[in-house]
Amino acid sequence: MVSEKMYELGTKKSTIRTIFEFGRKRAAEVGEENIFDFSLGNPNVPTPEFVKNAAIEILQTFEPSAVHGYTVAPGNPKVRETLAESVNNRFGTNFTGKNFFITAGAAAAITISFKALAENGDEFITFAPYFPEYKCFVESVGAELKVVPAQPKDWQINFEEFEKIISPKTKAVIINSPNNPSGAVYSEETIKKLADILTDKSKKFGHEIFIISDEPYREIAYNIEVPYVPKFYKNTLVCYSYSKSFSLPGERIGYIIVPNEICDFEKIFGAVAGAARVLTHVNAPSLWQLVIAKCAGKSSDISIYEQNAKLLYNGLIDAGFECVKPQGAFYLFPKALEEDDYAFCERAKKFDLLLVPGADFGAPGYFRAAYCIKTETIEKSLPLFKKLAEEYQK
Amino acid sequence: MVSEKMYELGTKKSTIRTIFEFGRKRAAEVGEENIFDFSLGNPNVPTPEFVKNAAIEILQTFEPSAVHGYTVAPGNPKVRETLAESVNNRFGTNFTGKNFFITAGAAAAITISFKALAENGDEFITFAPYFPEYKCFVESVGAELKVVPAQPKDWQINFEEFEKIISPKTKAVIINSPNNPSGAVYSEETIKKLADILTDKSKKFGHEIFIISDEPYREIAYNIEVPYVPKFYKNTLVCYSYSKSFSLPGERIGYIIVPNEICDFEKIFGAVAGAARVLTHVNAPSLWQLVIAKCAGKSSDISIYEQNAKLLYNGLIDAGFECVKPQGAFYLFPKALEEDDYAFCERAKKFDLLLVPGADFGAPGYFRAAYCIKTETIEKSLPLFKKLAEEYQK
Numbered sequence: 001m002v003s004e005k006m007y008e009l010g011t012k013k014s015t016i017r018t019i020f021e022f023g024r025k026r027a028a029e030v031g032e033e034n035i036f037d038f039s040l041g042n043p044n045v046p047t048p049e050f051v052k053n054a055a056i057e058i059l060q061t062f063e064p065s066a067v068h069g070y071t072v073a074p075g076n077p078k079v080r081e082t083l084a085e086s087v088n089n090r091f092g093t094n095f096t097g098k099n100f101f102i103t104a105g106a107a108a109a110i111t112i113s114f115k116a117l118a119e120n121g122d123e124f125i126t127f128a129p130y131f132p133e134y135k136c137f138v139e140s141v142g143a144e145l146k147v148v149p150a151q152p153k154d155w156q157i158n159f160e161e162f163e164k165i166i167s168p169k170t171k172a173v174i175i176n177s178p179n180n181p182s183g184a185v186y187s188e189e190t191i192k193k194l195a196d197i198l199t200d201k202s203k204k205f206g207h208e209i210f211i212i213s214d215e216p217y218r219e220i221a222y223n224i225e226v227p228y229v230p231k232f233y234k235n236t237l238v239c240y241s242y243s244k245s246f247s248l249p250g251e252r253i254g255y256i257i258v259p260n261e262i263c264d265f266e267k268i269f270g271a272v273a274g275a276a277r278v279l280t281h282v283n284a285p286s287l288w289q290l291v292i293a294k295c296a297g298k299s300s301d302i303s304i305y306e307q308n309a310k311l312l313y314n315g316l317i318d319a320g321f322e323c324v325k326p327q328g329a330f331y332l333f334p335k336a337l338e339e340d341d342y343a344f345c346e347r348a349k350k351f352d353l354l355l356v357p358g359a360d361f362g363a364p365g366y367f368r369a370a371y372c373i374k375t376e377t378i379e380k381s382l383p384l385f386k387k388l389a390e391e392y393q394k
Numbered sequence: 395m396v397s398e399k400m401y402e403l404g405t406k407k408s409t410i411r412t413i414f415e416f417g418r419k420r421a422a423e424v425g426e427e428n429i430f431d432f433s434l435g436n437p438n439v440p441t442p443e444f445v446k447n448a449a450i451e452i453l454q455t456f457e458p459s460a461v462h463g464y465t466v467a468p469g470n471p472k473v474r475e476t477l478a479e480s481v482n483n484r485f486g487t488n489f490t491g492k493n494f495f496i497t498a499g500a501a502a503a504i505t506i507s508f509k510a511l512a513e514n515g516d517e518f519i520t521f522a523p524y525f526p527e528y529k530c531f532v533e534s535v536g537a538e539l540k541v542v543p544a545q546p547k548d549w550q551i552n553f554e555e556f557e558k559i560i561s562p563k564t565k566a567v568i569i570n571s572p573n574n575p576s577g578a579v580y581s582e583e584t585i586k587k588l589a590d591i592l593t594d595k596s597k598k599f600g601h602e603i604f605i606i607s608d609e610p611y612r613e614i615a616y617n618i619e620v621p622y623v624p625k626f627y628k629n630t631l632v633c634y635s636y637s638k639s640f641s642l643p644g645e646r647i648g649y650i651i652v653p654n655e656i657c658d659f660e661k662i663f664g665a666v667a668g669a670a671r672v673l674t675h676v677n678a679p680s681l682w683q684l685v686i687a688k689c690a691g692k693s694s695d696i697s698i699y700e701q702n703a704k705l706l707y708n709g710l711i712d713a714g715f716e717c718v719k720p721q722g723a724f725y726l727f728p729k730a731l732e733e734d735d736y737a738f739c740e741r742a743k744k745f746d747l748l749l750v751p752g753a754d755f756g757a758p759g760y761f762r763a764a765y766c767i768k769t770e771t772i773e774k775s776l777p778l779f780k781k782l783a784e785e786y787q788k
Contacts, residue, residue, distance in 0.1 A: 001601065047462050
């Protein structure tokens with residue numbers, strides 16, 4: 001009667017969702033202030049005033065049809081020009097508006113990219129730990145997702161394992177840096193090595209292999225440069241979102257960049273347009289197109305994330321956890337105190353510490369703690385992490 | 395290298411697009427005021443003040459995270475409750491918020507519905523004249539679109555032809571009333587007859603057949619009631635958009651209703667959620683969710699469309715055209731003055747009258763004239779329609 005696959009995708013509760021619901025239930029029992037919910041990656045820096053003011057000014061001063069009318073499929077041409085200038089100023093690139101396809105956030109951007117590129121039998125590769133939705137997005141376009149095992153010492157790319165998995169079937173690799181859930185930023189060295197391997201394998205296999213650079217966390221990096229991938233590898237699609245940088249996750253606004261230098265710009269931008277069309281993602285929300293242009297080059301104040309990162313990292317190290325130092329995004333990804341990360345997260349629940357098992361991200365034995373929450377919640381949680389750790393020392 | 399299908403869908407120019415571009419070129423040559431562009435279905439009633447004021451008030455008074463934060467996948471629960479109440483007040487239905495899945499407009503709503511329902515080998519049926527994007531949306535979910543030939547005397551459903559096409563493979567029928575491009579409103583008699591046939595065939599074929607009621611033009615009807623389909627057929631998905639009713643086409647906001655009475659609510663709503671997930675259409679733009687709730691039950695002033703409809707209809711009849719009287723939407727669909735509607739539209743171009751051939755909508759021999767344009771443009775065009783008609787009398 002319906003697509004069983006869609007039914008399953010629409011009803012099977014994710015681990016995060018289950019944890020979140022448990023948290024809501026407990027909060028009703030013991031009070032919000034006694035629940036330490038590290039499960040959700042929801043930005044807690046408020047939307048900046050300049051974004052709000054831009055939206056109000058546009059609504060008050062523009063002709064309604066100029067704000068709310070249809071734009072062409074890839075988005076308002078002037079907005080795209082402005083975004084191109086802003087990216088060029090920042091990264092020394094040479095984009096024009098024609099390289100931009102505005103989308104409803106990064107999830108739409110990556111899915112459009114998958115759909116544009118995927119041919120029968122294609123494989124896409126990503127690197128653990130990874131955003132679990134990649135799997136259903138890739139499968140929904142008829143391709144297969146291959147996951148390269150993690151490199152826990154620094155959460156950079158495990159190239160040895162990567163070389164085992166890359167094959168003539170590989171259409172693209174998906175990278176996500178700053179990374180959800182590890183909090184790592186791929187170094188220039190990592191990106192260069194990845195680019196070298198892909199150049200080599202593209203030649204060897206006789207077809208281009210693309211990088212899809214999923215960058216919703218680009219602006220959240222702590223005193224470290226996040227390499228701009230198209231500068232290192234020409235066959236790159238950049239997928240960006242304003243969900244985190246402007247704290248606008250509900251508004252669904254971002255973009256895809258298809259660089260001129262890509263192997264066949266006309267073909268690939270055309271396929272992106274076709275994919276956006278059948279996924280009914282043409283013409284991203286028009287008010288927000290204007291707002292991101294008006295606010296181009298600005299960013300939210302992310303100092304709170306950095307402060308939280310330090311606080312939680314130091315607290316966990318102090319309690320005896322092993323954890324790679326956070327470089328960006330708003331997640332820590334420490335080692336669980338027992339092999340079974342599900343069992344560990346269950347045990348943490350007894351202290352009302354809500355954590356997500358690393359196996360959900362393809363890295364069993366670890367757990368994710370999202371620190372985009374109140375600083376005082378983190379402060380109050382630290383003695384509980386200590387108690388939790390002590391339980392394992394008994 | 396890319397999906398050839400996506401490339402083709404993204405680059406093949408539609409007839410409407412080609413006409414529109416011709417119009418822009420001519421406007422640059424002879425002046426905007428000398429071009430009579432009836433090609434685009436872009437609402438020209440400005441977004442109502444109450445919509446603008448609602449958006450500004452929400453931005454100024456709500457907590458940013460309450461406006462711009464993630465909502466649950468089907469949309470803000472309070473918003474969905476408000477929409478349900480509003481629909482219930484109007485149509486005497488018994489919906490709750492749980493029946494609503496908020497979407498990025500009607501295009502997303504229908505595509506999600508297709509994806510939720512489609513199984514291998516399924517056919518979807520629609521009735522000419524029809525919105526041409528149905529074809530690529532249906533095909534993109536792996537199903538086939540079957541088109542029932544038109545009934546030009548009144549543009550109601552051609553049931554005789556319908557009974558020849560409906561088959562055990564039929565998963566759903568797509569209706570669009572008020573209709574783009576015919577301007578017809580399906581009568582209660584039409585809907586009842588359709589419901590009777592579907593009930594009968596569902597029994598005969600041993601599986602349910604759904605109606606997908608695509609209703610972006612619901613509010614644009616002239617002194618005629620547009621039957622509320624779920625009241626006549628329980629297995630109906632309503633796909634609604636605020637693009638026309640609030641003149642917000644660029645903002646992408648609408649909804650799907652899955653009624654409780656549908657054959658298996660839990661299964662179908664679940665599949666809708668799964669389809670929205672893989673099409674990356676969860677959490678429709680959040681500010682606009684709040685705005686449509688705040689403005690629930692209100693509507694734009696559509697009197698200008700009715701005025702334009704009369705003016706153009708009378709002018710065309712006066713010039714000797716044959717045309718069914720418009721009942722809604724903002725289109726006329728008159729008979730072309732020669733059999734080949736493409737040739738006719740080419741000839742009209744000489745008078746700078748930009749019209750869309752009916753064959754594009756599955757009804758050759760007719761043409762579409764969108765009258766959502768300035769009234770004075772229509773006034774100035776009437777002598778040209780007369781001259782065009784006179785050419786055929788020579």
